[in-house]
Amino acid sequence: MVTVLVNGACGRMGRAVLKAVQEAEDLQLVGAVDITGGADCGELAGLKANGVKVETDLQAALDRMKPEVMIDFTRPDVVFHNVTTALKAKVSPVVGTTGLSDEQKAEIKKLAEENDTPAFIAPNFAIGAVLMMVMAKQAAKYMPEVEIIELHHDNKLDAPSGTAVQTAAMIAEVRAEHKQGHPDEKEKLTGARGADYEGMHIHSVRLPGYVAHQEVIFGGLGQTLTIRHDSLNRESFMPGVVLAAQKVRGLKGLTVGLDKLLEF
Structure with a gap:
């Protein structure tokens, strides 16, 4: 024991x-x-x-x-x-x-x-979330243009979430650092493009009703790939x-x- x-x-x-x-x-x-x-x-x-x-x-x-x-x-x-x-x-x-x-x-x-x-x-103890991070790392080898959206309850104190940061870190192991989006893009409102992690953007949502959710969106020529995990309860x-x-x-x-x- x-x-x-x-x-x-x-x-x-x-x-x-x-x-x-x-x-x-x-x-x-x-x-x-x-x-x-x-x-x-x-x-x-x-x-x-x-x-x-x-x-x-x-x-x-x-x-x-x-x-x-x-x-x-x-x-x-x-x-x-x-x-x-x-x-x-x-x-x-x-x-x-x-x-x-x-x-x-x-x-x-x-x-x-x-x-x-x-x-x-552990940034996240949900086994499904771990699988999401591992799969995202694998996908990034072939689709390096990626953004992360994490959604949590409105009582969460830190942003972005530890899971989002860990996901970005794992992706960065196989993705060369580079800035995404148009090189001349300008934010009309500060923070509109989210946080920057080696050129990847991370967006945090905080609303009542959520528990812990994250999607990793990859973009390529004529296609997108989304890997999403949802924790529906603790x-x-x-x-x-x-x-x-x-x-x-x-x-x-x-x-x-x-x-x-x-x-x-």
């Missing part, structure tokens, strides 16, 4: 993670942390009460419970502190919170190696979260991306 602490337990993703961990046969929920404490983790997940209460002090919970894995779905402004706290306690973080900078990831990698404690970060992320919690202790250093745990 892999012992697990869930950080950000009272949020919508946190509750879904609590349920997934408690229902997984080889994971054991030993603790939970959130800025709002006191709730029973079983009841919070819509299950029977289990006596595991949500606490408010991450360091104290890690020190007392000594879990093997911390699953973090908190906020971009606190996730780096959470991850470094876990690594210093020799607890492996499995991170679904996006917004970490390249510099922060480099520091996490260094801490993971120094503490001989593996860490795992349960779509749970198989990937469980897989990462099961596998992280067997990794080394920092691993980024659920694709590293899948076979292609």
Whole structure:
């Protein structure tokens, strides 16, 4: 059994993670942390009460419970502190919170190696989203003109999404950097063409009703190709979260991306 602490337990993703961990046969929920404490983790997940209460002090919970894995779905402004706290306690973080900078990831990698404690970060835990990214990378070898549109609920704090940035990074591995569109195009409104990633454009939509969605649109002579993934509810992320919690202790250093745990 892999012992697990869930950080950000009272949020919508946190509750879904609590349920997934408690229902997984080889994971054991030993603790939970959130800025709002006191709730029973079983009841919070819509299950029977289990006596595991949500606490408010991450360091104290890690020190007392000594879990093997911390699953973090908190906020971009606190996730780096959470991850470094876990690594210093020799607890492996499995991170679904996006917004970490390249510099922060480099520091996490260094801490993971120094503490001989593996860490795992995934921009998206939905297996279908991972397949979308892998397929987009393959398509870009033959259709390098591409734009990315990502659509999320209006409470998402960072833009573009981690999934969109990771998709662009994977495409950039096989696509020569170049600016797309007319060389003399001008934006009548700043930002109309979206963010720029090595000449690719990324567009972010934030509206109520969405969960997490992305389409990668390729254009060629007389044709277009669209690869799209839709997460219709938060349960779509749970198989990937469980897989990462099961596998992280067997990794080394920092691993980024659920694709590293899948076979292609």
